[in-house]
Amino acid sequence: QVQLVESGGGLVQAGGALRLSCAASGRTFSTYSMGWFRQAPGKEREFVATINWSGSSTYYADSVKGRFAISRENATNMIYLQMNSLKPEDTAVYYCVGSSGVRYASPRRSDYDYWGQGTQVTVSS
Numbered sequence: 001q002v003q004l005v006e007s008g009g010g011l012v013q014a015g016g017a018l019r020l021s022c023a024a025s026g027r028t029f030s031t032y033s034m035g036w037f038r039q040a041p042g043k044e045r046e047f048v049a050t051i052n053w054s055g056s057s058t059y060y061a062d063s064v065k066g067r068f069a070i071s072r073e074n075a076t077n078m079i080y081l082q083m084n085s086l087k088p089e090d091t092a093v094y095y096c097v098g099s100s101g102v103r104y105a106s107p108r109r110s111d112y113d114y115w116g117q118g119t120q121v122t123v124s125s
Helices: none
Strands: 003-007 010-013 018-025 034-039 046-051 058-060 068-073 078-083 092-098 119-124
Touching: 003 092, 018 034, 018 092, 018 119, 034 068, 034 078, 046 068, 046 078, 058 068
Parallel strands: 010 119
Antiparallel strands: 003 018, 018 078, 034 046, 034 092, 046 058, 068 078, 092 119
16 A cells, blocks of 8 residues: 655744655655645645655745755655745645656646645744
8 A cells, every 4th residue: 555644744933944754655656756735725736846756856836946845765765845934825734745657856736646645734923
């Protein structure tokens, strides 16, 4: 059974930082792209960040560029999202995603086959 489990979410004040982790099991993602999406109340699910199979290439949504950083550890089947300078508008459920076919850093939802259950990030003002 393929499973992606996010952790590290919580409540933080504006300007603070959080580091999200995603542990994958049931299938290795070491040769495929992974990423993060988020969904805020009343909004559609949106792309946040992605990383290619080797970790050599990343791509970010304009709204988080310069503040967030995605990374991966293929030896442990883990990806991370370091979130700095958090804003109230970053409040959302954050989802870890993995692809079964795409190797480049793709922001397209359709390129991802596996989704975690999500972890809540709340940024207070």
